[in-house]
Amino acid sequence: MLSYFAKRIASSIPTLFIIITIAFFMIRLAPGGPFDSERPVPAEIAANLEKVYHLNDPLPVQYGYYLLNVLKGDFGPSFKYHDFTVSELIAQGFPVSIQLGLLAILLSLMIGVLFGVIAALRQNSAIDYLVMGLAMTGITIPNFVMAPILILLFGVFWGLLPTSGWGELKHMVLPVIVLSLPQIATVARMTRASLIETLNMPYIRTAKAKGLPTRLILSRHASRATLLPILSWLGPATAAIITGSVVVETIFGLPGIGRHFINGALNRDYTLVMGVVVFYGFLIILMNLLVDLLYAWLDPRIKY
Amino acid sequence: MKISQKLLFLPVLILFSSIVSTAVNAEMVIHRGNGAEPETLDIHKSTGVPEANIQRDLFEGLISEAADGSLIPGAAESWATSEDAKLWTFKLRQNGKWSDGTQVTANDFLNGFQRALLPATASEYAFILWPIKNAKAISKGEINDINDLGVKAVDDFTLEIALENPTPFLTGLLSHHMAYPVPVAKIKEHGKKWTRPGNLISNGPYQLADWKPQSKIILTKNPHYRDHDAIEVDNVYFHPIEDKATELKRFRADELDITDDVPSDQIAWVKKNLGDAFRNTPYIGTYYLAMNLEQAPFKDNLALRKALSFAIDRNILTDKVTKAGELPGLGWVPPGMNGYTSQTIPELALEKKERVALAKKLYEEAGYSKDKPLEVELLYNTSENHKKIAIALSAMWKQTLGVKVSLRNEEWKVYLNSRSQKQFQLIRSGWIGDYNDASNFLDLFRSDVGTINPSGYKNQNYDKLLKQAEIETDAKQRAEFMQSAEKLLLADMPLIPIYYYTTQHLLNPKIKGWEDNVMDIHPTRYLAK
Numbered sequence: 010m011l012s013y014f015a016k017r018i019a020s021s022i023p024t025l026f027i028i029i030t031i032a033f034f035m036i037r038l039a040p041g042g043p044f045d046s047e048r049p050v051p052a053e054i055a056a057n058l059e060k061v062y063h064l065n066d067p068l069p070v071q072y073g074y075y076l077l078n079v080l081k082g083d084f085g086p087s088f089k090y091h092d093f094t095v096s097e098l099i100a101q102g103f104p105v106s107i108q109l110g111l112l113a114i115l116l117s118l119m120i121g122v123l124f125g126v127i128a129a130l131r132q133n134s135a136i137d138y139l140v141m142g143l144a145m146t147g148i149t150i151p152n153f154v155m156a157p158i159l160i161l162l163f164g165v166f167w168g169l170l171p172t173s174g175w176g177e178l179k180h181m182v183l184p185v186i187v188l189s190l191p192q193i194a195t196v197a198r199m200t201r202a203s204l205i206e207t208l209n210m211p212y213i214r215t216a217k218a219k220g221l222p223t224r225l226i227l228s229r230h231a232s233r234a235t236l237l238p239i240l241s242w243l244g245p246a247t248a249a250i251i252t253g254s255v256v257v258e259t260i261f262g263l264p265g266i267g268r269h270f271i272n273g274a275l276n277r278d279y280t281l282v283m284g285v286v287v288f289y290g291f292l293i294i295l296m297n298l299l300v301d302l303l304y305a306w307l308d309p310r311i312k313y
Numbered sequence: 314m315k316i317s318q319k320l321l322f323l324p325v326l327i328l329f330s331s332i333v334s335t336a337v338n339a340e341m342v343i344h345r346g347n348g349a350e351p352e353t354l355d356i357h358k359s360t361g362v363p364e365a366n367i368q369r370d371l372f373e374g375l376i377s378e379a380a381d382g383s384l385i386p387g388a389a390e391s392w393a394t395s396e397d398a399k400l401w402t403f404k405l406r407q408n409g410k411w412s413d414g415t416q417v418t419a420n421d422f423l424n425g426f427q428r429a430l431l432p433a434t435a436s437e438y439a440f441i442l443w444p445i446k447n448a449k450a451i452s453k454g455e456i457n458d459i460n461d462l463g464v465k466a467v468d469d470f471t472l473e474i475a476l477e478n479p480t481p482f483l484t485g486l487l488s489h490h491m492a493y494p495v496p497v498a499k500i501k502e503h504g505k506k507w508t509r510p511g512n513l514i515s516n517g518p519y520q521l522a523d524w525k526p527q528s529k530i531i532l533t534k535n536p537h538y539r540d541h542d543a544i545e546v547d548n549v550y551f552h553p554i555e556d557k558a559t560e561l562k563r564f565r566a567d568e569l570d571i572t573d574d575v576p577s578d579q580i581a582w583v584k585k586n587l588g589d590a591f592r593n594t595p596y597i598g599t600y601y602l603a604m605n606l607e608q609a610p611f612k613d614n615l616a617l618r619k620a621l622s623f624a625i626d627r628n629i630l631t632d633k634v635t636k637a638g639e640l641p642g643l644g645w646v647p648p649g650m651n652g653y654t655s656q657t658i659p660e661l662a663l664e665k666k667e668r669v670a671l672a673k674k675l676y677e678e679a680g681y682s683k684d685k686p687l688e689v690e691l692l693y694n695t696s697e698n699h700k701k702i703a704i705a706l707s708a709m710w711k712q713t714l715g716v717k718v719s720l721r722n723e724e725w726k727v728y729l730n731s732r733s734q735k736q737f738q739l740i741r742s743g744w745i746g747d748y749n750d751a752s753n754f755l756d757l758f759r760s761d762v763g764t765i766n767p768s769g770y771k772n773q774n775y776d777k778l779l780k781q782a783e784i785e786t787d788a789k790q791r792a793e794f795m796q797s798a799e800k801l802l803l804a805d806m807p808l809i810p811i812y813y814y815t816t817q818h819l820l821n822p823k824i825k826g827w828e829d830n831v832m833d834i835h836p837t838r839y840l841a842k
Contacts, residue, residue, distance in 0.1 A: 039726070039727075040726065040727045040730040040731075041725075041726025041727055041729055041730040042726075044437065045726055045729040045730060045733070046360065046437070046729070047729070047743075048360075048765065049729075049733055049763070049764050049765050050437050050440070051440050051452075051763070052763065053432075053452055053453040053454070054435070054436070054437060054439055054440060054452060057432040057433075057434075057435040057436075057452075057454075058435045058437065060432075060435070061433070061435040062435075086505075089352055090350070090352055090353065090526065091352060091353035091355060091358045091505075092353045092354060092355060092505065092506070092508045092509070093526065098526065101525070101526055101527075102526075102527070157558065157562070160562050161562065164562060164566045165562055165565045165566050168566065168567075171566070171568060172559070172562045172563050172565075172566045172568060173554075173559055173562070173563055173568075174528070174529075174552075174563075174568070175525075175528050176528070259555070259556050259559070260556060260559055261559075262527075262528075262552070262553075262554055262556075262559055262563075263527075263528075264525060264526060264527035264528040265527075268527060269527075275724070275725065275726070276726075277726050
């Protein structure tokens with residue numbers, strides 16, 4: 010187990026290296042630079058800026074410097090937010106994104122699994138159709154539609170929750186709901202399909218034949234097998250929720266990391282984009298590794 | 314006392330204590346929407362409006378702004394100019410204090426100017442100080458001794474500024490954030506982190522209490538500010554909200570007192586439902602199209618340039634398309650500039666029929682007709698508004714002249730790149746003044762300013778008139794030089810003005826002390842709730 014873990018960590022280093030390299034040169038290919046603005050700065054001043062930010066060195070030299078700094082854990086200063094380093098910006102944004110993401114995943118799991126189990130046990134009944142219908146609606150309504158509707162209802166009309174902002178528990182309610190709705194639907198559908206399949210397995214039939222109550226069959230025998238596909242979804246989904254909540258962050262005015270990614274790319278804030286890319290890459294690799302380890306724990310057939 | 318009696322007193326006690334606590338805690342707080350997240354609070358590194366709004370509350374230049382945006386004495390209580398208007402002497406107030414209680418001296422201002430211009434600071438806006446003697450040469454690295462800069466601290470309370478040319482708009486420049494004083498000792502102590510809460514000291518009405526990037530910036534009253542007692546708002550929150558729809562919702566939920574903007578597609582709704590909160594004011598900015606004079610079809614084809622300009626119905630654009638109360642653009646310099654009369658294109662005053670007929674005539678003169686239509690590409694940066702305007706323009710040209718317009722949109726940075734490389738035929742642009750002086754607009758079309766000149770317009774007479782204005786000491790004569798220059802520019806028509814900008818805000822009707830103005834300057838120190 011430990012050697013497997015070490016091997017996986019080691020194999021992630023070249024992956025990260027490739028990510029850095031591709032991202033570094035891709036962002037430089039985009040036309041325009043960090044200091045292009047409505048008001049082009051005089052050539053003399055542009056030269057001063059480039060000197061301060063080492064943009065006047067040849068690209069391979071800049072790449073070399075960047076790699077060296079990353080090895081030292083230094084993502085450099087932001088080109089756009091002059092008062093902060095990239096590491097500081099990530100350190101400030103990440104707790105917000107991870108709190109939101111984890112809460113949303115937790116909520117999706119709880120409600121999604123519950124819905125899925127109900128639907129599977131009452132397969133092809135009115136309840137099944139109702140639950141799955143709701144789930145389908147959850148998937149199809151995009152978050153940039155759902156968020157403003159919820160804000161209008163809960164924030165503007167009823168005044169129950171803040172429309173946006175960050176700091177207290179009440180600020181998290183709406184964003185977490187918006188983030189988790191499509192995931193609830195996905196989890197419910199997966200649970201339903203997976204449970205129905207599991208319930209048709211011979212070993213479940215054996216359990217039933219032994220006369221075990223349904224509650225025990227579900228909790229002892231069916232649950233592990235049912236959860237496996239959800240587990241493999243969990244890794245990428247957690248990463249996706251944390252990294253991909255840009256729309257939700259923008260609409261709710263949340264100081265998360267996703268906005269840095271998009272704004273960084275639009276502003277040609279080279280160091281910020283690179284920092285977030287490397288960080289996301291690391292996060293996704295880590296999530297997948299965790300899921301693989303959980304797999305081994307849940308599925309007795311898998312051994313590392 | 315029995316328990317029941319004690320219980321009787323309880324509500325009274327609670328009521329009393331709550332009255333006391335509200336009296337004690339009755340701090341006046343204002344929440345302002347402030348557009349994008351500030352890029353920096355460093356006065357020499359910032360370039361945008363969101364930063365300037367915050368810095369204006371934190372710092373005070375030699376010259377400051379009144380509630381209506383007009384210029385008033387700030388850290389300087391008086392000043393005098395030499396006869397040739399090239400040497401200005403400022404007397405600082407004795408009671409000017411930094412927020413840590415230390416004295417504001419002429420040296421703090423001197424340090425500010427020096428830091429702004431040193432190449433190592435890499436200040437993007439350094440050029441705004443170039444009217445100061447030797448400033449440009451220092452920026453360029455041609456002069457290495459910073460003490461050669463034309464600024465001298467004669468004593469603690471006297472500052473001398475020597476200029477390259479008489480600069481009548483110097484007071485406007487000195488109210489800009491590039492001319493604020495800096496606490497140089499603190500910058501040395503904290504390095505890049507000098508703008509953080511706890512490190513930053515400021516000499517204005519407010520001091521920095523907290524800064525959570527992408528979330529909020531909180532300022533509290535500076536207890537050492539000279540006019541401290543007259544300031545009513547104790548705490549001001551600046552919320553970075555880029556999404557205008559989000560900002561509107563927050564205003565409707567009473568989470569904001571002042572918005573930075575109003576979403577343009579919601580203006581009709583806002584006027585109807587939030588009419589008493591809606592503020593719509595002319596702004597010193599012009600929305601225009603620039604024509605590339607370095608290549609066909611606009612190169613050496615004045616008739617064609619005029620035809621396109623005359624064919625546009627600007628009233629329809631502002632009334633039906635943009636709908637934010639903009640004024641139709643009839644010239645280059647927007648109305649409202651100090652001591653300046655904005656010039657207009659005379660033909661735009663014609664009746665619609667005559668104007669269109671003239672446009673058709675010029676179009677044919679230029680060598681085009683219905684059978685041989687002009688094919689032209691209009692470039693704009695990606696935005697719903699620009700797109701709507703571009704579509705309306707191409708429809709107008711097609712209808713009146715038969716021009717075939719193709720539209721090209723590019724993401725902001727790509728667009729800027731195309732613009733500076735002159736890779737366009739016709740490009741949408743906008744210009745907002747930094748300070749209230751017509752030269753701020755007219756300088757854009759000088760032939761010696763490089764890629765900032767959007768059309769590549771070159772006219773020696775135009776340059777000459779602006780040079781004359783630069784060295785003229787008589788304000789009236791100077792304005793006349795500039796007005797002649799604008800007339801010349803409009804006659805040569807390297808640009809098609811579309812409209813003059815307006816600003817839109819939503820303002821909590823309880824806010825007092827707000828005065829609409831063309832500079833869109835609203836320091837918190839004059840507000841109350």
